[in-house]
Amino acid sequence: MDKNNKIILVTGSNRGIGYGIIEGLLEKKHNFSYILTSRSEEQANNSKNKLLSKFPNANIFTHQLDLSDEKSIDNLVKYVQSTFNKIDILINNAGSNYNKSNAYENYTKIFAVNVFGTVNITEKFIEKDLIKNKGKIIILSSQMGYSSQISNETLRNKVLNVKSKDEILKFAEQFGNSIKNKTNEGWGNGIYGISKLLIKMYAKVVSEYDVINKNEIGVYSVHPGWVKTDMGGSGAPLSIKEGASREIMLVELPEGIDKKYQGKYFQDFKVANY
Numbered sequence: 001m002d003k004n005n006k007i008i009l010v011t012g013s014n015r016g017i018g019y020g021i022i023e024g025l026l027e028k029k030h031n032f033s034y035i036l037t038s039r040s041e042e043q044a045n046n047s048k049n050k051l052l053s054k055f056p057n058a059n060i061f062t063h064q065l066d067l068s069d070e071k072s073i074d075n076l077v078k079y080v081q082s083t084f085n086k087i088d089i090l091i092n093n094a095g096s097n098y099n100k101s102n103a104y105e106n107y108t109k110i111f112a113v114n115v116f117g118t119v120n121i122t123e124k125f126i127e128k129d130l131i132k133n134k135g136k137i138i139i140l141s142s143q144m145g146y147s148s149q150i151s152n153e154t155l156r157n158k159v160l161n162v163k164s165k166d167e168i169l170k171f172a173e174q175f176g177n178s179i180k181n182k183t184n185e186g187w188g189n190g191i192y193g194i195s196k197l198l199i200k201m202y203a204k205v206v207s208e209y210d211v212i213n214k215n216e217i218g219v220y221s222v223h224p225g226w227v228k229t230d231m232g233g234s235g236a237p238l239s240i241k242e243g244a245s246r247e248i249m250l251v252e253l254p255e256g257i258d259k260k261y262q263g264k265y266f267q268d269f270k271v272a273n274y
């Protein structure tokens with residue numbers, strides 16, 4: 001590996017937008033080393049080989065990652081530490097959506113990845129100092145994570161003014177309990193949407209950590225647009241390339257902290273309301 005290469009890790013990059021981000025960066029001739037992760041090692045290798053057939057000189061590493069499995073996150077953290085020491089950019093792309101009849105089961109599956117897993121991996125990368133100075137953390141949120149879906153105004157304001165990771169996790173638990181116990185607390189009924197709202201607010205919280213400011217790490221959340229992937233469906237208006245270009249814009253932002261952008265949520269290449 002060329003030691004001068006920047007290193008970028010994209011979670012859930014065996015397919016969909018995650019794969020598109022790596023492919024798009026390679027198309028733009030970015031000289032990164034890429035860490036492609038997948039729940040299945042076999043799929044990670046297949047996706048790596050697919051990229052190599054198009055970009056034979058690409059520097060691609062693969063690693064297994066299941067965000068709902070703490071051990072899998074720890075293994076990835078150890079791998080990154082021992083192989084690279086630090087990375088430049090962490091893109092939290094992996095996400096899930098379920099819509100089966102049992103709402104609580106949907107909550108458990110969606111939140112395990114979109115909220116608990118994403119918070120867990122990000123916290124570990126920060127605690128272990130795995131992100132270089134002037135690096136970046138990019139979190140895939142969604143337009144579905146709009147705050148006005150919370151009909152209870154007091155609750156909505158509390159969520160919008162959240163100050164810590166622990167508060168985010170408490171809101172996630174409180175929302176889960178409201179589904180389990182079928183209590184109407186005014187959350188609205190979008191499990192996926194609330195997961196994406198909480199993770200957007202988490203990006204804001206992380207952007208205010210002392211260590212993030214000290215190390216000048218840029219932190220952003222982003223809506224990729226409605227994209228033709230397994231999750232977005234065939235009726236979505238945007239191609240994977242177009243969806244990935246939203247995240248690539250953030251990768252290409254100047255290094256360091258710009259107050260205009262730090263902790264902000266991006267939609268259609270611009271800062272948007274939470």
Ligand SMILES: NC(=O)c1ccc[n+]([C@@H]2O[C@H](COP(=O)([O-])OP(=O)(O)OC[C@H]3O[C@@H](n4cnc5c(N)ncnc54)[C@H](OP(=O)(O)O)[C@@H]3O)[C@@H](O)[C@H]2O)c1
Pocket residue numbers: 011012013014015016017018038039040043065066067068092093094095096113140141142143223224225226227228229230231232233236
């Ligand atoms: N597509 C859209 O229109 C749209 C709109 C707004 C936001 N987003 C967000 O964009 C991101 C990418 O979405 P996409 O459309 O590319 O979805 P996708 O095609 O369904 O791909 C999802 C990726 O996440 C991975 N993943 C799922 N569960 C995981 C877990 N437990 N641990 C680790 N990885 C896991 C999948 O791996 P496997 O192959 O192993 O399942 C896959 O690589 C998600 O965060 C999504 O919420 C998408």
